[in-house]
Amino acid sequence: MMTYGPIIETLLAGEFICAQRFPEYHQQLQDETLQNQINDYLRPLNRTVSQAADGGVFFLSYQQLDKQGRDHLRQQFTQTLTTLMPLLEWLTLTQEALGHDSTLVPGDTVKLPEWVMACEDNPSLKQRLANLARDRFFNSQAETVDAQIKQIAKRLVEHGYLMQPHGDRPYFIVTGKVDYLIDVIRFIRDEENLPVDEKPEQEALL
């Protein structure tokens, strides 16, 4: 008998279920019958399973919106907007510092010592890191690169963008929530008609 109690508990706790943090639950949630069963169970709680990033992440939404629910969502949305900039800056900064081809994708590994070293060696990265760490979202008063990066990683783990497989080892795995973030960015761009391109500039047509 398949038990889905743990999945429901995880969802109710407000977690994003992705293949990195909860591989087993993520796999099980691909099954629509199971999703329906869970939704049946959640109905009295006014919750329903939602997904983003093409099934990359699952989370709970309100089924019906009342005043309280709306207030919560409004608050959350304001928070999302204020975290947008620091998160974008985090993504571009790590891409540059670690010399990656692309911004972080779920499953990527971020090794803190590598990140620290890259920022210490490069004054411009170091400055950007210091600015980023001071942002309200990360809220670090630390002076050293090492401490700033540790604080950033800690906050990202708290918000579910990174996970630390072993508490005593300084490496982190990027979670599926990053894909959710990308979805949010695309959504805002499309809704607000922002001139933000994601296609490489075409060669001049002959």
Place this chain on the structure above:
Amino acid sequence: MAGEQLNVSDQRLQQGEKRLNLIGRHAAILMQAYQTGVLDELSVNEGVLRNLLHARIIYQPESGQGYRLRAPVAQLIANLVVDERRRSIQADVADKLEAIRGQVDAFRKAQQRSDIYLAELKLQVIEERVHDLVAEFDEAIHSLWNRLNTDFGFAAHLDEKMAENQRAQNQIERLLEGLSMIDYDECIALADGHVKLRHLLVVQLQRRTSLQRASMLEIQHRMIELMSRFREQQSRSLLVGNMAQFLRQHPELKVSDYTEQSQVPTLFNQARAIRAAAHADVQSSGGQRETLAALHDALQQTRHLRNEKATLRESAQAVEQFGDAILETQQRQLKHDVDQFFIDVAQSQQPQSALDYLIKHELQWHGEIWLFQVLSEYQTLARNVQAQLPLQRQERPVSTTNNVQIIEDLVVTPPKRVA
């Protein structure tokens, strides 16, 4: 004439050996030239330079310029060290087919003249050419797989990787075109009536190239997949970079509040968390360990307050015993469930599957543990009871090549009752 030819090939043999030795003797400076593109003239004396030039290992593109490795030597090294940046793929099939045709023609003429020696020689050349042709495709396939498997790791940037991928795709197309140039009907006609030729041109060539064709189509498929992944990465980076830049330039940007819409977009509809009532989860070993550790800490702290000296060893034992107690309770429950299963079967009329029982009775055990327990409990039953309750294993081999049997389910049949 035969003697003359033998002499010529003898000479070649010696010369080839000498030149290969030359490469070996100067391996270090040749590799340096491979690496940097130009031979370091200062590190060798003029005699060596002349020998290398004479042996067609290096050349000087224009007087006054540095010496470079000749292309075949550079290719040889690239192939030996699997250097995908340099390895080139030859897709020139037409020329090789033409050569094979010519050689077959010469072979037939030699046969007609009854020049057995020449015919033999030609046959050897044809064999070499066929091997050559097949090996070239093999080499190309190997190189392409290697590029795929390393995600074009030799290219530094995404743009470069995409360009390399495109290049590889073009190469595959040319290779496939090349393969399709091999006309099997023509091969059959060429081999007409000769066993060895038939084996070479029809059996060998056809079999190998059809395998290669399949392999190349697979590579092509994967290349396209990889390319779309590269494109995705690229657009993602651009999106993130451009959005960051835009927001930096427009800090005053007002985004409308989507949560006020009558239908809030799913993305922004995240329900508030509900914490389930806390309870000790005895099933979760991870949680168990944490709980035990916390308990252990708490105990130690209070001991410290009470000024009691507890040796570490003692408290470790306590934790262990506590853990054992939980395990024992679980084990007893499992045993009890399995006993109940046997009793149920014995009282029923139908054979019962252990896994079905597990599901039907909503027992929490992991399937594998359940089956293992059923099996071991069964072993402890008395022989005459076992005879009354035959147990059947449903097994399957791990794979067609591995004959280890995996037990998928166990079926127990109840005793037949006399009506």
